[in-house]
Amino acid sequence: MMKKGFLFTIMIISLSVILIACSGTNEEGKSDNGDDDNKQVEQVLKIANDQEPAGLDPHKTPAHSSVRIYSQVYSGLVEFDKDMNIVGDLAVDWNQPDDQTYVFNLHEGVKFHNGREMKAEDVKYSFERILAEETASHIASYFSNVESIEVLGDYQIQFKLKSTDATFLSNLTNASAVVVAKEVVEEHGDLQQEAIGTGPFKFVEWVPDNRVVLEKNEEYYKEGLPKLDEVIYYTMKDEAARLSAIRTGEVDLTTLTAQSASLLENQEKIDIKSYQSLEYSYVGFNVNSEILKDEKVRQALSLATDRQSIADIVWNGDAVISGPVAPSMGDWSIDVESHELYSKNLEKAKELLAEAGYPDGFEITITTASTYADMVDTAQILQQQWKEIGVEATIKQIEWGEYIDTWLNTSADILIGRNGSGTDPDRALNYFFHSTGSANVWGFADSDYDALVETGKTTVDLEERKTIYTEAQEKLLELSPNLFLVSPMKYVAVRDSVEGFTPYPHNGEYILDVTKK
Known part of the structure; x- marks a missing residue:
């Protein structure tokens, strides 16, 4: 009987070895094709916000609770890079025939989230909307020096200024100086409840006093970006709730006051990132x-x-x-x-x-x-x-x-x-x-x-x-x-499952390079 039991045990062990080999997984937790298991982690970033958006129209709403959302949905002509150099966004490049004229050449093939291609006419419409008195845009004075906007071709647009303007390009980096689709404005009257841009994320839903959901724009013109599939902004007005949520892993990222940030200094799995704000x-x-x-x-x-x-x-x-x-x-x-x-x-x-x-x-x-x-x-x-x-x-x-x-x-x-x-x-x-x-x-x-x-x-x-x-x-x-x-x-609490997040004084919520592990 002992001999039979021993042989039975050997058979079980042998069968286990065969099953492990067939599974294609080695001892390091990697499959035979070399992919890490953690590459299968759901690429969803959950952020706790301290405030409800005040609306989603970038030309009308200056509240930061709104900017943090619509800045992921829309794009402008130019932007600041990480070192605060002005670089092209929707514009490939630009030139100045004289001190009062700027000509921008646009990327071809950039699409709005409704599938229509963005062209120079959309740029013209967007800035004329900003300047229109009935829009009552909070950034109208930024561009009050614009004398005319002329479409030179499908992918080329010219701004003529009334006088030399040392601020024109930097004003174009503003999160509200973005390109919108005329047909969407006309359909809804404004963009306070609807958001269709050309940016890295598409607007999915806004559940008042609960959450805003964005999903990856698969047709975003910057190859390989964004790296996340979805971003969910949860409204948590009470800081104690945000503190609890980041501690338990209910959310991946949140801003906190200095007092609350100090409570997390030695917390496992949480990193506190700080920077001097503007x-x-x-x-x-x-x-x-x-x-x-x-x-x-x-x-x-x-x-x-x-x-x-x-x-x-x-x-x-x-x-x-x-x-x-x-x-x-x-x-x-x-x-x-x-x-x-x-x-x-x-x-x-x-x-x-x-x-x-x-x-x-x-x-x-x-x-x-x-x-x-x-x-x-x-x-x-x-x-x-x-x-x-x-x-x-x-x-x-x-x-x-x-x-x-x-x-x-x-x-x-x-x-x-x-x-x-x-x-x-x-x-x-x-x-x-x-x-x-x-x-x-x-x-x-x-x-x-x-x-x-x-x-x-x-x-x-x-x-x-x-x-x-x-x-x-x-x-x-x-x-x-x-x-x-x-x-x-400013303080941002970040779970250690988040990679690639760096807040900057001019952009504390840059998430295009972020991944989950």
Whole structure:
């Protein structure tokens, strides 16, 4: 009986060896054809977003919660590479017959997600739509210097400018300066709920307060990109929910505050990527308000503001004091901390209030987005600090959609927010504060300031531009249509199953090279 049992065991072992050999898998977990098992991993990236999109129309919606979605769906003529050099996107190349003329040669065979080929007529339509008054585009002022747009052929288009413009190419890199399909706009009225572009991902669905789903554009003109098959953006307004989701692997990637990022520093399977942002936090003033129309009141509030406390408390110390041009823009930004209005001086603040007719202070409402903890925390700190000069502030927290409408319509006296300085000082100084700037929602107008930024826009000499923009920043601090607070570090928590993700100051959500392992 023992002998029979032994022979039976040998037969079982032999059969197992044969089955393993037939399976084609070796001991390293690789199949005989050399493919790794993990190459079969589903290429789906799950991202937790802190906010619901405010709409998907790139020509109409500036909210970052929307930009992060539509920037994956649409393409523009040019873009920044990883080193912030301007390179072609839909444009193969371009030339300048003279200082006021740009001719772009387009890639042939690029298709919209509806299958139609993109041609020069689409470029012309898109920029005329941006400039049309009825569109009310937030980037119309970027291209107000465009005199004419002419189609020279199916794959060639010419922009003629009214004057030399040092910002034209960099403005074309904006995530909203993209090419859209006329028939889609006409069918839907706008693009707020529909997104059909030429970009690396196709829009699949938007389930409100839940998720936005994108899928790979198999006909994307850049060979081998994107590497992901699908991207799912989950709306998780509560940071605790995002923190839990990244810990458990429910999502692969999410942005976090400095405080939450510190909780994950030693967490297995999670990497924290940080970078100095081009953003700054601000206090926006409706300068047509009865109280705030006097610049002395705005200056008094600046003198009562301790920006370092905001950096330390709101951003856990991971923020630098900023002006309208964030310090990460290098030589373009000025040393704001040496400015008189950046030093806390309560006595001087009270003097200015008295001169403005408010010796005992005043009552006012600070409006902020309830879904952004940093904005709420900033409002609460300012409420405490301004009380020292007799200003009694009430905080009003509103949902994101209402917040965007409030910003657009200047329907709050004081608004807490965050802006991006952009990649050229023209955005920070012209777009937001020129009297006709598309994002000047504050009612601010000063002819001397306008003249400065207009000159800066048309000046090609680099050192001369820097001198002009230095003067413009100093004047803006003096007039204080906004109080510029701090520029924070940005933090992204990434699961170790994600490869190829690198956030950049000018593009913190570049995912074309990302794969899952």
